[in-house]
Amino acid sequence: MSYRKEQFESVTLQNTEQQEMLASNTGFFKDAFTRFATNKGALIGLIFITIILGLALIGPSITPHIYNEVITTNINLPPRIPFLENFGIFNGFWEGIDVYAKKGFDDLYYWFGADGLGRDLWSRVWMGTRISFLVAFVAVMIDVAIGITYGLVSGYFGGKVDLVMQRLVEVISGIPNLVVVILLVLVLKPGLVSIIFALMITGWISMSRVVRSQVLKLKEMEYILAARTLGASSFVIILKEILPNIMGQIIVMTMFSIPNAIFYESFLAFVGLGLQPPLASLGVLISTGYQSMLIYPHMVIYPVIVLSILMLSFNLMADGLRDAFDPKMKGF
């Protein structure tokens, strides 16, 4: 068989073509931005996050109800939204009975229903979202500050350093979390500070393990050897060669640590270390609503839906960010 040059199409850009492309260099960030903007999933994610953030800020003010007002005659009311109720959904029915009509509430509307003390769930869900945003932010910060650093150092330097650092992780993981938290309750006043403290104890460990394994994998690559030969310090190598290449996994781990932190916070509330009532985060709303789940599902469904949409949006956006900043994806 004989082949002619014209039968082949080059998969990668030829030298000449590459040089032509170089002429239209738009800069790294503009490049990344364009990649992000054309990623449909990422955009949808961003839009939803903005919507939820917006609702978290103005949501409680839209309805006439106040999030912490206990109205004993309104307990456990199912959701009722004006206009939508004409379509047979959100019409205030529970187990086949029109609860609002039965109690004589013709002009009363609770968009997400009311909880066990008659408080408006719509307002509480959005107040809770604010708090969960905060908790999520703290979790990510801790992951980044402690987790990534720990994993990078442990993985890159290896040897004795790695040995000791990993043993330390094992010791911290070996002490049951609940014991530490109960002891913290004795010394800390419950509130945001104690939540941060509690999260700081173990929240970063999974991230550090993942980062460490990624670093171990990349450590032996030739380009690292090359950088070292060229005289780059460990610090620079870690930051500029290794870190950008593991962003993918880091982002995935971060996305997982957010709901973990949110549920951990509700667990803390259960032990008395977290936020005290009537403040409530999404996690607390879910765990309280769960207790009546089979009877009044509306109390658990709406916080779960909001949290799920939030997480989905974060993930889509994070994927988009990762793709946008991925050094291997230069060009299309």
Add this chain to the structure above:
Amino acid sequence: MFKYINKRLVWSIITLGTILFILFLLLQFMPGTPFNDEKLTPQTLAIMNAKYGLDQPFMTRLWIFYSNVITKFDFGISMAIQKNWPVGDLVLPRLGISVRIGLQALLLGTFNGILLGVLSASKRNTWIDTLATILAILGVSIPSYVFALTLSYFLGYKIQIFDIIFNYKDPFFSSLLPTIALSMFIMAQTTRFLRTELIEVLGSDYIKLVEAKGVSKFKIIYKHGLRNALISVVTILGPLTVNLLTGSLVVEKVYAVPGIGSMLVNGILTNDYNVIMMIAFIYSALYIAMNLFVDILYGIIDPRIRVAKGG
């Protein structure tokens, strides 16, 4: 290799010993006593402390504890959960149940996770990818107790396929719902991780070479891509496995599984020191063993990695 394993084993013992010491120390500060605090008078407390040796100085108690554990693997007797029972008799049967269900969940979760992860990565940015992503996100966004009870309600009660509660007379079948509930989180993490890793691996040069050689897509993914991506998956599976094996409190509660997770929480809430120590020991030993296993696995899966080497 063996020298390395030996070194690690020695360190494991040191680590375990440290954990037990710190825990023993911390337990001194826990509020309350292992006894019925609602009805405990100071005189009764004195008698109880005398009987269980709690009135002795800290170092004496620590010494007795260590020597019993090392010589007889005896963690003492329970003071609250089942008064006067040897702790081993309480913990070990529960460990068996938790491990069994945990392994089942691990297998199911990993299997599904790998399936979804591969689908996701190979059909990237199509609707299959999006669906798999949504499934994975839901797997972590919906707390396990909500999911567990929903499963109970729909698959156990409304459509009566499965048993609602764990039944020791029919351990396999009645453990299916808890298995499914526990596997969700594993599936979610495995899917996402595998997807990310596979995408990177599949974009690398040597895969292009294999592709050019004309190997089928299927073989590329399974034979070449997966092997390299799995290492990251193994990293996260390690600690997750330990969590699974030592039981998830909420899933155990919803399905009435007499597992080790709920016993640890009970032990902590009732100050049953010996139970706490034993379960923490088991958990730590498993975690350390899992770390060692994973570290060794790195070296086997990817010969480029040498954990022992310094940087």
Add this chain to the structure above:
Amino acid sequence: MKTLKKFIVLLVASLVLVGCASKAEESTAKVLRVAAPGDVLSLDSSIATDGFSFEVISAFQEGLVVYAADDTVIPAVATSWTVSEDGKEYVFTLNPDAKWSNGDAVTASDFVFAWQRLANPATAAEYAIMLQTANIANAVDIAAGTKPVTDLGVEAVDATTLKVTLGAAVPYFLQLMTFPSFLPLNQAFVEAQGASYATGADSLLSNGPFVLTDWVLGSTITLAKNAEYVDADAVQIDGVEYLIIPESQTIKLEYEQGNLDVAAMTGDLVEAYTGTEDFTQIMKGYTWYMPVNLSSENAALANQNFRLALAWSFDRSFIVDDKLNDGSIVANGFVPVGLSTGPTGNDFRTDAPTYFGYDTAKAAEYWTAAKAELGVETATFELMVGDSSDSGLASGAAEYLKAEIEKNLPGVTVNITTTTKKDRLDKMKLGEYEVGLTRWGPDYADPLTYLFDLLVSGNTWNFSKWNSAEYDALIASVSPGGDLATDLNTRWTKLIEAEGLALSQAVVIPIWQTGGAMIIKPNVSGIEYHVIGMTSYKNAVIE
């Protein structure tokens, strides 16, 4: 791919078939299936301290006397008894036909052995203190270690005659004898079992209506009808099976599916059953109340008018009817309904007045007076409650209390702190709290279990740290050994007076009395619930 699909189909099919197969067995025996939220903590009658353990123990063991369905004390192992004039000596005649499940006769020495075992400091029984509550001679010294166990005021005159000697007359002595710590034990058997006594069906003997046949830790407790039971003819069911299910919504599903006959329901889940024939409301003897720490540094709490304002500022009916919804009732006083019947033939709560209620005007009045006395316009205090595993729905009640108090007493701020049970109890005992929310369970059927234990100065459970010489003197006079101990009528009046004294100063603010919402299959009847005392399944009937 195709092989994979085939595999999945096969897997699912095999699961379904396995499921069908395991549901095949149905039994025709009349076994009562009861849901329990947790396992027993011990089946040794000398060691156990919690209600559920006592319930199970009482099913397979029987003591001198038991409670009848109407809460009167009736003969059990003891067929009759005499009391000396000074009330310090009881002689019980035992049923000669009473047997243990191994054929041994139940004798007076079984009681002596059991009580001495309870008293022995080497046994480290937490409820050894009941011997002191019953005022059994020398109990205090034996606990202190200054007298030998054999000096305990109980003696086996012969196989069927038991003589009990008290240090002082106790009006509620017979009620105390129903307490499970006083159950008899077969000495030969118990000593032969050694450390493994009460660890399973083989290491326990029964002299009660049922016998323990199986105990799978954390899962099930199975009891079968005891053929050797002296009154076996009265037992109409074949057995009782307890299923341990910690999650109440799972209990609901199991009940609906027909796998349970009896279950306790709580909170919102009760709504689904109110008004149906499955629903049975029962009364329990726990009072939930707020102790106010008089020794705290919070000046407002030391002010009586402030405390009274708090006591009138919230609607107890809302908590009971809408939050708890489980048969609980408003507590009109400190001593619960159904705890104790007096010489008048009436329940204590009937003879005693109603204290507190929901009167916002009155509350405001007290608050104004308090403000004037304290010279402040605002007040803040911390309300310490247990988490949901500790207090269940009570922790939800705290949020309501805060909202109501702040609404009806403008200027008052309530800060809720949640903590674990052990921590909460610790802090209350040490006086390191401001206002708490806690409950008290009665140990015996007399108002003293509340009025003495919780309010006499220096007592461990006097969380309010109240020191009233007047109150202490009142209580001393009506306690065993006091000058009014045997004058039942005056005693009753004094007890009512004592409660009034404490509540008029609002050192404790009673809120509700615990009830239970039980769901019981309509074909089941005859289960006996008591305000104080163990639930009895002896006379249960399954149609």
